[in-house]
Amino acid sequence: MPNSKLEADPQKEFCSNPNCRDYGKRGAGNIVKYGHYKNGRQRFKCKTCDSVFVETKNTVFYNRKLSEDQIIMICKLLVEKNGIRAIERIMEIHRDTVSDVVEDLARHAREVTDFLIKNVGFTEVQVDEMWSFVKKNKRTLTREMVTQIDMAIAGYT
Ligand SMILES: [Zn+2]
Incomplete structure (x- = not known):
């Protein structure tokens, strides 16, 4: 464990x-x-x-500039295939902030996946769509982030 x-x-x-x-x-x-x-x-x-x-679990959903609700909203918008600029427009949050959040989500992909499924009620398909979209559209992901995403997806399939 x-x-x-x-x-x-x-x-x-x-x-x-x-x-x-x-x-x-x-x-x-x-x-x-x-x-x-x-x-x-x-x-x-x-x-x-x-x-x-x-309870907080040192996840990306806490201790940032944005509230938990805002970060969950970003995840929902990613599932619906809204890119960083679209999210910036919809939520009126600067794209650099959105970009930071997305990178942070990727860095903690397993924890994030777990949280979205268990606490927010995302389906596995939705989380999968979110990660696929992030991988395809976020050009600045490090290799480590991509690995985290791949491990997160592998973890529930
Ligand atoms: Zn309070």
Whole structure:
């Protein structure tokens, strides 16, 4: 089992709601455990803004400039074959930021695949389409990123 954690620790979690006054703060005491998702993953709640979220796993869905929702939206737009410039227009996020996110997604392709299927409800076909599109359209992927994507796709087929 790779990197399985013993116990999720509220002190290590932080609010992922960018509009919250305690957004991104660790150990501020605003995060409490809040039951589990059906898949067994720990849920947390921010007492400051009442938002509920899944435990952070150092994934690309946390600790960036964009909110988790925005990154998920980028994934959805990629599935629908929107390129970086199209995403820039639709979401009004600068293409460099979008590009960084896509590279980060690729770098963590296995984790991202897992998250999108288990937590967001993507199908394997959708994730596959997303990665194929990224590989075809993103010219600056490193060999490492392509390898990560290939391993992610191989992991669930
Ligand atoms: Zn909050």
